[in-house]
Amino acid sequence: MSVRVGVIGAGVMGADHIRNLHSVVPGATVTAVADVDATRAAGLAAEVGADGIIDPYALISRTDVDAVVVASHDSTHAELVLACIEARKPVLCEKPLAATVAECSTVVRAHEAAISGGIPLVTVGFMRRFDPGYVELKHTVSSRAVGDPLIVHCSSRTVTSGPGGDSEATITNSAIHELDTVPWLLDSPVVEVSWHATRASQRTAHRRDPQFMLIRTESGVLATVELFLNAGYGYDIRCEVVGEDGASRLAEPVRTLTDHALQHGHSYSKDWVPRFADAYRLQLGEWIGSITEGRTSTLASARDGLQASVVAQALITSMHSGGRTVAVESPF
């Protein structure tokens, strides 16, 4: 009675999902892996006893595939998710839902037409919603333990941005996590944004880095977002909510503290893998559980995916117009 999952995309993220579904998440079996690189697909598939294929549409239509994970290139998301909707199979699409706002809108419309108020098929992998730290922070906010939220501070710093990618990609691929997390934490959509340059790091010529953004929710809360992809020192994600009666923030996810060579402290991880391992595991667990039980999951919805893309687009507009404040307009 295991849910039989097909995974599209066998890159770093897809491989992580495949291994999690195979050995960490209960109730799931990976039956098929599709990748443009047949060797890569075959290798990963063999690891978990699945079939490795090239064609993702073939994967979606297989009778031994009950549900689909889309972890392929961003540009393919929309078409693949539409095919899953067509096949009426639950799909977990890695963020972003689609490469453009227009594509996101198309997906959302098709999805809503297909389910007509029933249990959604499409979910989006904003896994921070499942990180135990963010969950505890959201609980603190909802419980009003720090009073009405007034201001939020976020920063996402990573070791390096890697090759490729431009200033816009910093927003659509990285800041997009904050663009989903902030309205989720505060239960209020983002209505206004502005983008602000900082002195540029010499570590990258490809894009402005760091970047600083202000986003304002419908409830009036100002959230600050610093994105620094080439921070060098470590993978470091922070979030603080300041309310009328106090403030609460993510603690550093640390397991041991070490004293050595006149220093006390802890190590940073180099990337998201250890930092968000629990979040990815718990997200997949909830997704599989919701399919098994035939209920709506608590994952980010297609609308959430669209909304984050709309906010990202407004930030890009601000970036290209001297940092002016830009209103976020919902497409429908």
Next chain:
Amino acid sequence: MSVRVGVIGAGVMGADHIRNLHSVVPGATVTAVADVDATRAAGLAAEVGADGIIDPYALISRTDVDAVVVASHDSTHAELVLACIEARKPVLCEKPLAATVAECSTVVRAHEAAISGGIPLVTVGFMRRFDPGYVELKHTVSSRAVGDPLIVHCSSRTVTSGPGGDSEATITNSAIHELDTVPWLLDSPVVEVSWHATRASQRTAHRRDPQFMLIRTESGVLATVELFLNAGYGYDIRCEVVGEDGASRLAEPVRTLTDHALQHGHSYSKDWVPRFADAYRLQLGEWIGSITEGRTSTLASARDGLQASVVAQALITSMHSGGRTVAVESPF
């Protein structure tokens, strides 16, 4: 191909194992639950689609039970584990392995005779070996990042000792975690111990609390162990290894930090459940995985269980003889 597990004991600990096996650990199905309280057994069994029965020996011999978790009263452990050995079924026995050193020895002898050098059937639930913090600490020690270990400090503080239990039980039920953890961390058995009273807490008349112990490993390292069951302020487990070149310790397992009412800090949990949730999950996962793959697991062995009981016994001897230093003698 799921491992079909029968769980004996449907108290707090057994219930936790049952729910973990059902919904968090991949590859397992709970098929039977046995408890002296038939209603309790039936209730939990119904929750996971298993049969609830009274007789634990009947459970062990069921054909739909591949492996057994023993989480019943300490006094029953030896007989139940012996029955599992007899039935040649893998068994995860909650600590302690048995109520007395003599019983532990009987179990170890029977077990070793039964497997004659093959893959062990018996494992003991010293789950701290799977806590990510302890694992990281052990890795730091083994990697010699802090040099040769010289001294270790442990403390286990809990909110309350609850009703019942005497001074000896503090050692055999609570300190026993440290009695396993220290030699595991240092890869050297405990050879000498002494027990030391402190000023007694007024919160309990049943037992000396807190208690302080010194244990020395074969490698010469002195470990200090403070057990304070009625510490009141929170569930707080600490461990620090001090070496030639540095020191490393468990960080407080904290997810968020809050500022409120002139205070900054984090909350403690009231009991072990959130603190060691990952450890229990990972221990069960490794146990099920080892059964599926037909290999020796990395759980504590029957010998480890015996060894911890022998050290506990030496501490009780020291307690009853004015805190003198007592040598730990292995029974065979």
Next chain:
Amino acid sequence: MSVRVGVIGAGVMGADHIRNLHSVVPGATVTAVADVDATRAAGLAAEVGADGIIDPYALISRTDVDAVVVASHDSTHAELVLACIEARKPVLCEKPLAATVAECSTVVRAHEAAISGGIPLVTVGFMRRFDPGYVELKHTVSSRAVGDPLIVHCSSRTVTSGPGGDSEATITNSAIHELDTVPWLLDSPVVEVSWHATRASQRTAHRRDPQFMLIRTESGVLATVELFLNAGYGYDIRCEVVGEDGASRLAEPVRTLTDHALQHGHSYSKDWVPRFADAYRLQLGEWIGSITEGRTSTLASARDGLQASVVAQALITSMHSGGRTVAVESPF
């Protein structure tokens, strides 16, 4: 050979200076205290064996006053500092140097004319420059231990704003510390600012609170400044400098950590007194030392005081023009 100091203003801040000069700072004697409230002046004067008077100008001209501390109402600063310049007596003026940019300019011009390149008479009490935390942070930045600075985050949260005061006063009286600290830390003046509203705290009707500001230095660094006077939870001053190679920030100034009632943490102070006691002591010590030794002190200069006021004025302009970016223009 003690420096004989007259203190103008016997309110909270003046009283603090008087007691510090009397019992904590070596080399100084308080000989006169002036306050509009004669009783208050007399009381404090008696405490340290000084004369209590009303007229501040009389104090400045006394032959037993070698140097003057101005801690009276902001509106009096300019005239009193001008009188000290006239009398050629060293003066430590509490921030702000004067109530308006125009007055600050007048003071700076008069001062520079009077000393014509010699040792300055006027210093401004931006005491954070003497806080050991800020000093260590500045050393980290200058030593390039975190590489070229790219972005700075500051926040100043206090328990309550008290009665009176408007939105502008938040900038000229409170944020002004950051307006001095940031260019001092980075060794580059502020050239551009913008002001941003947040959702308003219900705790005050008098002013927008919290407020958020962006200030940019000539070197291109963006600094974010959050001012939240009615934060309620404690007196909490933060500053972080993010550079190409790392980040460094003020630690919380904590002496003990306490576990109690399911909480771990430390207490906040209610106001600046314990937080900046060392800074005030060290600032006065340096001031007295520089007078004794006849050298230029390391305190903030009159120009620094002017510059901070100019930046504050630009922020107020931004506040009143929809948060647009405003260039900081030096008056001469």
Next chain:
Amino acid sequence: MSVRVGVIGAGVMGADHIRNLHSVVPGATVTAVADVDATRAAGLAAEVGADGIIDPYALISRTDVDAVVVASHDSTHAELVLACIEARKPVLCEKPLAATVAECSTVVRAHEAAISGGIPLVTVGFMRRFDPGYVELKHTVSSRAVGDPLIVHCSSRTVTSGPGGDSEATITNSAIHELDTVPWLLDSPVVEVSWHATRASQRTAHRRDPQFMLIRTESGVLATVELFLNAGYGYDIRCEVVGEDGASRLAEPVRTLTDHALQHGHSYSKDWVPRFADAYRLQLGEWIGSITEGRTSTLASARDGLQASVVAQALITSMHSGGRTVAVESPF
């Protein structure tokens, strides 16, 4: 009206006192410096405008010396303090009060005879009593914020023990701070001790290092003391008091936190100078203040100095008799 101080001993500790008295502590003037090394005495004396001499007894009898600091070799303490008592001049003697318990007793008897119930002349430099962290911890204990104290944990780790010194010196020179601090914190004398070896560090052949001690107060509290002089990683002093209702401990004295090269944390100092700078300054300030005001100071008394030596002696006895528990017997 400054207190004119003569300082005996111009080594590291004496130099520190001289500079503190000259430039950090109000109300004092250093008028004479005595050292067996005439050049060293002259150099330091010149720095502060004092006379540099060789003969400490000549220093004590100078008419321009009102009070004396004894910071010379331990073996000279008793004779010099006796000479100060003879001259009826207040003396701050660095710990230990004298090299042996017998000498300490002689000093205490002579002192008590000389002052016959009046204001003491002799104080001992247990400066940790003035460290703001220890002061806050003592306040927490006295206020009963953590309930009746039950157990205390202390550790003192330093970078290196330097040349010379034996296992006994670890107790009489280093652990002696804890031997004073614990009874001061708990307001109860030490009545019983035991000494315990650990695996020995390879960094020193001169002495056992680390060492572990148990000391028990009259009130029944057990205190654990770890001394590790060659800890290598940094100068790190810890103290925690565990009570019926909670626990409180010294926070690490940290001013900034830095992220760099995959590490987060803070630096340790190499020695006591930055760690206890405030304690030394505040101790000297209180000493000078008490002399100026003609009152008993809050410094450790001659009896406190004797008591710490008696406890140290008991620990040495335990060390030489297999770690057995030794009762602390007061000499009179």
